[in-house]
Amino acid sequence: MMAMEMFVSVVTHRQGQLRHACDTARICSSPRPARVDYCCNRHDDVMTGRRSHLVVRSVDARVGADVKTRNTIREVVEWKGENGGDGARAVLRLKAVENAGEDSDKYVVCPGCAVAYFVGRAQVLSSQVQCANCAVSFVCGATHLFELAPTETAPRQPHEIACEHFGACSGCTLNERVNMPPLAEELQSYAKDALRYTSPVLIHCGEERGWRTQAKLAVRGSPNPVMGLFKQGTHQVVPIPNCQVHHPSINVAAEIVNALVSQLGITAYNEISLRGQLRYVQYQVERASGEVVVSFVWNADQFLDVAKFGSRLANMLWNQRNEAKVKAIWFHLNDLPGNAILAPNPRKWKCIKSVKLDNPLAGMTLETIFNVPVYFTPYSFRQANLDAFEAMLVRMAKFVPKRSKVVEFCAGVGVIGLSLLQSRDLSSLLCTEINRMAEDGFYASLAKLPRDLQSRAQFKAAPMNAVLHLLDGCDVLVIDPPRSGFDKTLMDHMIGISSSNGASNARSRRRSDKGLRLIYISCGFKAFQRDALQLCRVGWKLRHVDGSVFFPGSNHIETLAVFDAPSPDDNLSRAGVAR
Incomplete structure (x- = not known):
């Protein structure tokens, strides 16, 4: 039997009691589990949102349900074949199925609707598997993939917080289905009906308890x-x-x-x-x-x-x-x-x-976010749910070409930009922020990166209207604005309409922004609706959109959207976009 080397990346929610990676591992294959040996490739502490990579050698090439660790596998599992090529990598998203008893580790849960599937006989299949319930396609294997069969015995997760203070305090407005708040469903409908986005809009939700740091x-x-x-x-x-x-x-x-x-x-x-x-x-x-x-x-x-x-x-x-x-x-x-x-x-x-x-x-608090050490002062902005935020950064990074020039507006201490600087080996990074108090955290974090990367990054404290010229020559603009959304001067620039001072005409703006990619992280859904529709109406192409539940228990959705600027020859007739 051919041996297989398997790399497993585990994202867990730690409540303070588990410190090390794992002490057991197994591969479940049909008809019964096969014991395997394992060794730790990186013996990191398994903390919330951090990853420990395990190398597992199987006695059988047929790979089944999952790799068991002392913690529950929640998010990402990657399989890599013996050939070591990047083309062999693929992703399986796993969630433990509550109340499924001893078989809970043998289920895979659709990321779109949370319907559980039993992991059956291993086969060499297409890397994309489609959920029979919601038609969402997701990757579920690598060189050896799984045959998924819907099961009626695996219950849906209840997604209830069950907090004794619910109804008394203002912290939570939802106590059930917290993984899919009403705004998440509204985002899915809006992307399809108003923005004419044809791919499924996935909603990502991490831990529903203990997430607020x-x-x-x-x-x-x-x-x-x-x-x-x-x-x-x-x-x-x-x-x-x-x-x-x-x-x-x-x-x-x-x-x-x-x-x-x-x-x-x-x-x-x-x-x-x-x-x-x-x-x-x-x-x-x-x-x-x-x-x-x-x-x-x-x-x-x-x-x-x-x-x-x-x-x-x-x-x-x-x-x-x-x-x-x-x-x-x-x-x-x-x-x-x-x-x-x-x-x-x-x-x-x-x-x-x-x-x-x-x-x-x-x-300061020191966090490792997407493998980047980040210092947060108590007076700088930081996400309350760092696990969900980090998971979003991992998804976002694939939309940033390597060695590109990136400008980040509303950067805070530069967590997003610095994570991209390292993970995508950026040619240059410029982070801008109106709050000068964020500068301390930015340079403290930058100092922890290799010297070569340090030389490519800088921070500028300035209001939005003073930094628009910095977009000239950049490849990717990343913006995570307040709930109010885009600053008017930025939106005027993005849609190619003359700004209030009439500095340039729309045609020249569109030409100067040819090839620009915009990554928009929105924490205000109404602002996203307004901004995204304006961009689409003037020809910006919506390449990707998904939602993250950063605050389980609240009717809130964090939206990640990727737009590409129209080329000078694009037809900007607004056809196909809702008015």
Whole structure:
């Protein structure tokens, strides 16, 4: 029998208890499983969103259901034949089928509709398999593929969060079918009917519990402060201990902080009188260590006003840092009226506790995202669901040609751009961001990359209308704007209409942008509907669109769309695009 070498990439959701890759492996083949030997090619810790590559040698060329690890295989499994050629690679998306008993590892779940299929006799088939339920085509093997037979015995996953606080707090508005919120179905319909997109629009959802690695909890109430989220439609804070969507480290740290606030008699902020000390507490989890950076948002104008109670609070929390898993403690001053949680002023932030106070990096969270080390300061934007965000980056990367020139607008600390710089070996990368406070995180992360890559990347803090000229000569524009969508000046540039200052005519703009690819990551669905329709109407070609459920439990969808600019000879008559 021919031996086969198999590479397995595992994406898991770690709750803090599993640290190493795996200790068992097997290949299920018909008629019964065959035992195999394995060795670790990269012995990384299996953390949330990180990958450990295992090399498995099979005693039989017929490959069956999956490779078992101590963790559950959730996302990506790749098979590679003996020849070692890249052409032998293919992808199988696996999800454990809940309540399927001992056979749960023998099912593959369609990424489009979550219908389970039993993995039957191994055959050499086409790499594309079509789901009998929703007609979505997906790759499910490599040189040796699977024959999939629909099964009635494998139940659908319930996709329920089952949180005790549902209905009381405003954090979650959905408690079931959280993997397919109404906006996801609306995206599928809109892409098909309005944008005339003919391929299936896949909706990707990762872990439905424990996914939130950043939380901002309000502190309100007198005489006994309450820390939690606002009740829907009110400014009454509801406590949420053991929140199901929080990373467990957040729940542990929040419980300890809440007890210390009460013990010290710290007063909560009052939005009417504008009095009180503590307004919010921000928690950021470092996935690799499970440690938390805690930031206290204090109702004060200068740090001297924090000295008495704030120092005691920080010292007492630091003394319990092992139990609370605290990595660093920050104070942020915000005495501005209104609902803004954080004030946009770097001088209002101060790290007062960390293992090495003289090292600025010690107060940041360090994440490995798509194999790139990324530093997040507590005052820079970061996705709350880093697992789902990383999975989207992996899908997005294939639409960026290698050695291309990339410009990223609304870059934050440059996570997207830096991941592309390394994974696609970019010729150049320019990240732009209006918030100058993001620059620290960008250059701290860039310094962790090889010197050759460092020389190709730069950061520019500037408003959108000051950086449009940077698109000249670039191959790919990546933009992840706020919920409001495209800046008007950028949209004018994209659709070839003269901007408000009449700098150039539409024809010359289209010629200068020939060959430009636009990758649009939208967190506001209404803005995406508007922007995508405008682009399609003037000839931009929608090459790909999919959705990600970044916030299971909420009616929210993150959209990834890839557009190619029209060529000068394209017919821009708007035919076939809904008006």
